[in-house]
Amino acid sequence: MERKNQTLVKEFILLPMTTVPYFQTILFIVFLILYLFTLVGNISILAVVSMDRRLHTPMYFFLVNLSFFDIVYSSTTVPKMMIGLVQEYSKISFQGCITQIYFFHLFGCTESMLLTSMSYDRYVAICNPLRYTIIMGKSTCFQFIFGSWVLSLFYSLTHTILTSRLPFCNINQVSHFFCDIKPLLKLACTDTSLNENLVTTITGFMGVSTLSLIFLSYCFIGAHIYKMRSAHERRKAFSTCTSHLIVVFLFYGPLVTRFLRPTTNDSLEQDRQSAVLYTVITPVLNPVIYALRNQEVKRSLKSIFFGISRQKLSP
Template identity: 45%
Template sequence: MKMENRSIISEFLLLGLPIEPDQQNLFYALFLAMYLTTVLGNLLIIVLIHQDSHLHTPMYLFLSNLSFSDLCFSSVTIPKLLHNMQSQVPSIPYAGCLTQMYFFLLFADLESFLLVAMAYDRYVAICFPLHYTTIMSPKLCLSLVVLSWVLTTFISLSHTLLMAQLSFCADNVIPHFFCDMSALLKLACSDIQINEMMIFILGGLVIVVPFLLIFSSYARIVSSILKVPSARGIRKAFSTCSSHLSVVSLFYGTIFGLYLCPSANNSTVKETVMAVMYTVVTPMLNPFIYSLRNQDIKGALQRCLGNRIKFFLILNK
């Protein structure tokens, strides 16, 4: 059988964000500041968890992986967005586009699975406090993290390999600021039924199933709290779960708003705004949510700063 090049075009053009030319510099500075905040915030949490022995617990193992995922998730799209905002021709090579799509799916899916692991951790901590250390053993926690990485690698690789089989013959303009899978499928000039079927099947595994598992965990948590209705117990449970619930609401709220509530008018603008929410805003807010509402993180930061101050005082003597 005669072999042929399945992709005739060599690059895609990213239209970017619907920003007026005279506002480009303002939004460039804004997105740069948000990206730097995301990187520094998530790096700070990773370093604190690594250095402070008080944070060597299952919950913070999952949180450190979540922070790493957020950091990488933003780094997949924002640097390219910033580069294209200053470029006259905002293009991306064909191979670079598929690579960006792969890592975008990888870290987005990874966050979904890590949120499930964190919900299970909260469920065990509240419903089975006496057996928490036995159930949430280091072996189980490590297995949950490894399983999350393996599943997300398989899913993102499957989508990318299927996308590489498609032909892109004419239009190469992507009305987005990154290589979104749905936008690429609209440009394909070959049959995309298999791709759509895999999106439906794997999308349920990545979005619907994790959401239902998280919902089930919190339903059992609420049921457990109601069995012993005390103000102190409710406050403790809320304090334990509030940060995770806030992150879950941000993550799934933007995804459901984008994919389950389509709008007929200005759909491209709406999709772009929602994409900015979960690629730029959510990874930036997560460190603040966990640090501002978490006494353990605050304590670790105070101890870290205190040790640094003591170190400098000793050096200056």
């Protein structure tokens, strides 16, 4: 009888980052600037690699895909977060909430697999440079991307379907600035131990397996660099890996701690804080890290920029 008297939730209320009006205004401006930089920076990389044939290599093929995922990954959550800073309540329908969960985990999982593919690309380029173009051909690159999409699709669908089948009654205030699985599980009016175990198990497996493959790639890379006799060659090989390692650290660091923590009120608050790193900060830093540390990208940017400038100045 109690179950019959409960009202099923048709929409959720997302909590803002802060309820202080002054800080809301500041955060909105900061996040808006960072989001615009994310779009401009990653779109610039997409344009540069597309326009410069010298960059049509496997390394930049993966970089283009990383820039694309940074755009869509950030766009899944940041606009809704900014709306919550300018409105008293940020509402989202049940269907919209489930859709956001689906795309958030789809793009996030695909990006993690893409970073794993990029580590293998660096391994082949450093440890087997003479066969690099043969091993990392177009078909191999497309197989990596296609495999990442397919596995991420099943991963995201598993979490989305299980979450969408839960009953949500009466309480509809999500302790987050976007819809995610753990905050929603706290609102379900049924036992969610199975869902919590699956989230920890599946996400933990994906995180550990991809991180292990990245770690294994860099173990072989490190061993190969150690055997190099030339200090110049060692520095050159190490510099090609630094950007990728920084991005891996920024992406995996908060995600691993987030999903491996038990679901408590304190952990949910920590999740809200760490989510800013991988939804706002990391997407805006990725193009900066790769563009500023990559001489080929900087040369292409300059040549394209000055080429457009000359065309405008010429009669």
